[in-house]
Amino acid sequence: LIVNEHEGAELGGGTTPDEILAGLRRRCPRAHLVLTLGSEGVWCAPPEGDVIRVHALKVQAVDTTGAGDTFIGFLLAAAMQGRPLSEALAQACRAAAISVTRPGAADSVPTFAEVLGG
Secondary structure, three states, X not given: OEEEHHHHHHHHOOOOHHHHHHHHHHHOOOOOEEEEOHHXXXXXXXXXXXXXXXXXXXXXXXXXXXXXXXXXXXXXXXXHOOOOHHHHHHHHHHHHHHHOOOOOOHHHOOOHHHHHHO
């Protein structure tokens, strides 16, 4: 389950990432929970194990349109390639960070080479 902080608060209750993830865990006990936090990065709670926190890259945002879609696409692509979860999350954060430095939606999505080269 991938949600942003507003969606997570609505579905899980709470205001902090810890509270949101705890509420989502009660509703979805076996899910991988991914909570995107914009410029603060992402928290991921696998069904078992510790929460993984990945900080966002600090960039000058031009347009955040499409950042969430970019994050999800790169996260799923990395997961399908068998990348470890922490690596997949970091790759998705890099992709989203690059995308917000560009205007537009589809035109802002970086290439794999851009993401992997950074």
